[in-house]
Amino acid sequence: MRIILWLCSLVLVVSASAAELNFNFGSYAEGTTPTNFSSVVAGEGAPGTWKMVMDAVPTAFAPFTDMAPNVSRHTVLAQTSQNMTDEHFPIFVYDGDIYRNFKFTTRFKIVSGILEQMAGVVFRYQNPSNFYVVRVSAAGKNLRFYKLVNGVRSDPIGPTLEVAPGTWHTLAVQAEGNQITISLDDRLALPPLGDNTFAEGKIGFWTKSDAVSYFTDATVTFTPRIPVAQQLVNGVVEKQTRLLGLQLYALGANDTTQIIASKDAADIGRPGAEAELAAIQKGTVWIGREKGAILLTLPLHDRNGEFIAATRVKLKSFFGETEDHALTRALTIVKMLESAGATGDDLRK
Numbered sequence: 001m002r003i004i005l006w007l008c009s010l011v012l013v014v015s016a017s018a019a020e021l022n023f024n025f026g027s028y029a030e031g032t033t034p035t036n037f038s039s040v041v042a043g044e045g046a047p048g049t050w051k052m053v054m055d056a057v058p059t060a061f062a063p064f065t066d067m068a069p070n071v072s073r074h075t076v077l078a079q080t081s082q083n084m085t086d087e088h089f090p091i092f093v094y095d096g097d098i099y100r101n102f103k104f105t106t107r108f109k110i111v112s113g114i115l116e117q118m119a120g121v122v123f124r125y126q127n128p129s130n131f132y133v134v135r136v137s138a139a140g141k142n143l144r145f146y147k148l149v150n151g152v153r154s155d156p157i158g159p160t161l162e163v164a165p166g167t168w169h170t171l172a173v174q175a176e177g178n179q180i181t182i183s184l185d186d187r188l189a190l191p192p193l194g195d196n197t198f199a200e201g202k203i204g205f206w207t208k209s210d211a212v213s214y215f216t217d218a219t220v221t222f223t224p225r226i227p228v229a230q231q232l233v234n235g236v237v238e239k240q241t242r243l244l245g246l247q248l249y250a251l252g253a254n255d256t257t258q259i260i261a262s263k264d265a266a267d268i269g270r271p272g273a274e275a276e277l278a279a280i281q282k283g284t285v286w287i288g289r290e291k292g293a294i295l296l297t298l299p300l301h302d303r304n305g306e307f308i309a310a311t312r313v314k315l316k317s318f319f320g321e322t323e324d325h326a327l328t329r330a331l332t333i334v335k336m337l338e339s340a341g342a343t344g345d346d347l348r349k
Helices: 227-239 272-280 322-337
Strands: 003-007 008-016 020-022 037-043 050-058 072-078 088-094 103-113 118-127 130-137 142-148 170-175 180-186 204-205 212-222 245-249 256-260 288-289 293-301 307-316
Touching: 050 212, 072 088, 088 118, 103 118, 103 204, 118 170, 118 212, 130 170, 142 180, 170 272, 204 212, 227 245, 227 256, 227 322, 245 272, 256 272, 272 288, 272 293, 272 307, 288 322, 293 322, 307 322
Parallel strands: none
Antiparallel strands: 003 008, 008 020, 020 212, 037 088, 050 072, 072 212, 088 204, 103 170, 103 212, 118 130, 118 204, 130 142, 170 180, 245 256, 245 307, 288 293, 293 307
């Protein structure tokens, strides 16, 4: 089954094993800046100017007839500041998610620049001093990949090639584990690379110095990340198939709790009650009953014995079952969760 969500001019298509996010820049008004992005800079100087401009873009698909237009005019993302500083790298980072295994594709056009004529993308971005980048230079006639680690740039890797300015091109980077594959205009740009520096991170758009560059038709196809808390719950549910319910609650702001993992995905985000708060803060155990089931709320400990979450276990009850017996059954579930040795910080990843 696939679900389509429209979110702030983003199109997110989700299936059981993969997801695709389309950045629908053409839906923004000219002169505006897309939401859910951060404008940052690596190196020297102030962040760049990222805004929507109108431009003619060749259609991604062949026209139905010879009479149909093969271009459409709509807004595209543009970096328009023209800072002549050499070590000046404007970056526009998408804040909506962190990606581990993915393919990030965008069309780009290098419009102008005296000092530099470049466009590129960053990926597995941590902060302005730590990320991977692949960029293309029209003036230098090359493609280069490098990484920035604590502000220190690695030796660039990549071929010499012709990149026409004023023309739309397609740049794609795919990361699977430590393997990185880069394509330009649907052709492999260099042999696959292996690097273990950054396992995951954000994605974004990149330029240099006074380069004015446009971007459109950006898409990221990715394997959705499963939070650690949900991985723990999934592992227990797979082994304890007769469980009626299992949730993990975390402590939030103002002494509130909410479900961060559940056997039923629809539960995630729902608030907890006094029983969950008492379990996290005091280690209190709560037991309740409903028709055919018994419910228990217990604290979840880390390896040091500290309370890090509350566990709600729903078990099928049987005639004559005592609360002590039900508690023993529930404690078995909690011990399975705790055997992974997760910390409170782990549960929030």
